[in-house]
Amino acid sequence: MRAFASDNYSGVHPDIMDAIVEANKDHMISYGEDPVSDEAEKLFQNHFGEDAKIFFMTTGTATNTLILKHLTRSWNSVICTECAHITVDECGSSEAIAGVKLIHAQTVNGKLNVESLKPLLSGRLDVHQSQPAVVSITQSTELGTLYTLAEIKDICDYAHSKGLYVHMDGARITNAATALGVSFKEMTVDCGVDVLSFGGTKIGCMGAEAAVFINSELGKGFGFVRKQGMQLTSKMRFIGAQFKALLSNELWKKNAEWSNSLAAKLAAKAAEINGVEITRPVEANGVFAIIPKDIVATMQEKFPFYIWDEATGEVRWMTSWSTTEEDIDNFCAALKDALD
The missing domain is CATH 3.40.640.10 (Type I PLP-dependent aspartate aminotransferase-like (Major domain))
Incomplete structure (x- = not known):
């Protein structure tokens, strides 16, 4: 998963x-x-x-x-x-x-x-x-x-x-x-x-x-x-x-740099997809977005994420030290397919 x-x-x-x-x-x-x-x-x-x-x-x-x-x-x-x-x-x-x-x-x-x-x-x-x-x-x-x-x-x-x-x-x-x-x-x-x-x-x-x-x-x-x-x-x-x-060899920094950079990549790629709205500044490793409610459950089955605000449809996507660029590509591809 x-x-x-x-x-x-x-x-x-x-x-x-x-x-x-x-x-x-x-x-x-x-x-x-x-x-x-x-x-x-x-x-x-x-x-x-x-x-x-x-x-x-x-x-x-x-x-x-x-x-x-x-x-x-x-x-x-x-x-x-x-x-x-x-x-x-x-x-x-x-x-x-x-x-x-x-x-x-x-x-x-x-x-x-x-x-x-x-x-x-x-x-x-x-x-x-x-x-x-x-x-x-x-x-x-x-x-x-x-x-x-x-x-x-x-x-x-x-x-x-x-x-x-x-x-x-x-x-x-x-x-x-x-x-x-x-x-x-x-x-x-x-x-x-x-x-x-x-x-x-x-x-x-x-x-x-x-x-x-x-x-x-x-x-x-x-x-x-x-x-x-x-x-x-x-x-x-x-x-x-x-x-x-x-705290040795700046492992904390390497892990954080990686997760932050992938959040920025995720936000940039997702923003290019019609039907996706990035709702908040992406400044660390969290991305907040609004996507059509009818695709949320389908996407969650493939890539679990949380609904942040049920009323507005805002969701939260978090990246981590172990997130990969392939994860980002696969997620955005699935998101685009769900919206087509």
Whole structure:
């Protein structure tokens, strides 16, 4: 099966699988005290600063949820977009597990900005209202768009001026950094981001995510939150091994460059087909389009993908590190045939 439903559909990159096998050769200390995890943490610190606190996790939902739980009290709220993964695709875990209210800001192309934050802070210090404590942004966004460095910095500066923290959901942070041509540090540390969820699974790992506390003071005590949240993996070396491989020899960048480039190719080829409308800017590895509803099911049988908006007929096509040029050609050929 060749799919465009999600970059989660792709398998594990061979270099990462080899790293897992290598980590399996001997006994090692459990719960992250092993040398492999230690090396992986140091690689993270090379990107995010030597004081950054790194906590390996297994799922993006757990990483986002436990970070927000750690940063908030029961009367707090988190500001995010109406399409944020934390509010649409995590089954209410922020509310159920973190116990925090989510407030939606107005957006353009999946991005919030300072002007959209201002109205949501007008009731701060009013005992009758939940108190915003965190602004959460996604990079790249759920709509496949990117925040510029200036946009991230503006949000961070404003949030900090109001006493709020900034969390970045980086499920596709590698695609974003590569597309912008910047380092992780430039896109996070230098802009003022306090903490981020670093996604490895979508870019070639088996199941590897990380909570990265750039503000090391904020990371104090999170180890207990991770354990209580059932995310302290006993054989942590297998997650460490994946990140060690991903962050070595710029594998993350190679994988992201490839998936981004194929998304651009897919959008360009599909746009040439009568009856296909590309609906959003293609800035990372996601393509959004409208195609006639009567061909959606037929196409999904051949190449699985998701319907994004039932009302408008908008669909989403995602490319991954393992997508091939032949996949693009075959998909577009099938799309053209279905429309003829």
